[in-house]
Amino acid sequence: xxxxxxxxxxxxxxxxxxxxxxLIPAERRFDDPLSTLAFGTDASFYRLVPKLVxxxxxxxxxxxxxxxxxxxxVPVTFRAAGTSLSGQAISDSVLIVLGDNWNGRxxxxxxxxxxxxxxxxxxxxxxxxxxxxxxxxxxxxxxNAAKIGGIVANNSSGMCCGTAQNSYKTLAGLRLVLADGTxxxxxxxxxxxxxxxxxxxxxxxxxxxxxxTRANSELAAKIRHKYRLKNxxxxxxxxxxxxxxxxxxxxxxxxxxxGTLG
Numbered sequence: 001x002x003x004x005x006x007x008x009x010x011x012x013x014x015x016x017x018x019x020x021x022x023l024i025p026a027e028r029r030f031d032d033p034l035s036t037l038a039f040g041t042d043a044s045f046y047r048l049v050p051k052l053v054x055x056x057x058x059x060x061x062x063x064x065x066x067x068x069x070x071x072x073x074v075p076v077t078f079r080a081a082g083t084s085l086s087g088q089a090i091s092d093s094v095l096i097v098l099g100d101n102w103n104g105r106x107x108x109x110x111x112x113x114x115x116x117x118x119x120x121x122x123x124x125x126x127x128x129x130x131x132x133x134x135x136x137x138x139x140x141x142x143x144n145a146a147k148i149g150g151i152v153a154n155n156s157s158g159m160c161c162g163t164a165q166n167s168y169k170t171l172a173g174l175r176l177v178l179a180d181g182t183x184x185x186x187x188x189x190x191x192x193x194x195x196x197x198x199x200x201x202x203x204x205x206x207x208x209x210x211x212x213t214r215a216n217s218e219l220a221a222k223i224r225h226k227y228r229l230k231n232x233x234x235x236x237x238x239x240x241x242x243x244x245x246x247x248x249x250x251x252x253x254x255x256x257x258x259g260t261l262g
Contacts, residue, residue, distance in 0.1 A: 118149025137165030
């Protein structure tokens with residue numbers, strides 16, 4: 001006998017919701033059926049209707065949200081432009097959406113580098129660099145809509161840059177927030193020093209994982225071979241053979257991790 005059963009989604013913890021109300025203004029929290037349905041899809045054909053949508057406008061809000069989610073064991077998903085073709089920008093739990101205040105950019109060394117906040121659209125970054133005869137490496141088909149946060153999180157490349165100029169290969173530094181709410185900026189010596197002290201065990205484990213991977217010649221060769229080609233499936237395990245410094249390993253594992261690591 002077959003039976004169809006309707007299942008109700010588990011509500012978010014009351015303590016989590018109460019804390020969110022104190023952290024995020026009401027006009028940037030959405031839990032009504034219409035709003036959650038609208039955010040239940042991205043550019044893919046998947047649908048997951050979130051229980052709560054939160055629009056964040058500051059780094060402090062992101063840190064606060066992640067600490068609350070970590071404490072209450074609440075899954076969260078981040079969304080930049082929502083151009084994902086694979087469903088990375090949807091959630092049936094809490095969807096955290098970038099607001100309008102993530103558009104900072106800084107051109108360095110005459111255009112040899114550019115530091116971008118995650119809300120900058122790829123094409124807009126290129127427009128700023130164009131007078132200097134420069135462009136960013138990644139060139140996804142969605143560059144006119146995709147934002148840097150999503151481009152890096154997906155290790156976007158496109159048909160033109162191949163594996164030589166993708167997000168992984170062109171990353172010079174990263175400012176990120178881990179799942180426990182810890183902030184680390186790899187270009188800030190004070191931030192790096194504090195992180196080395198607070199997360200020494202994590203860095204030691206990454207360093208050891210890298211040493212073991214590189215020492216296994218067969219495994220290291222297999223990883224190098226796979227990542228000679230365009231490969232955005234799974235985590236960027238090539239970071240374990242490309243870098244010795246554990247912070248470099250961490251930064252490059254973030255590229256293509258689709259928000260699962262930080």
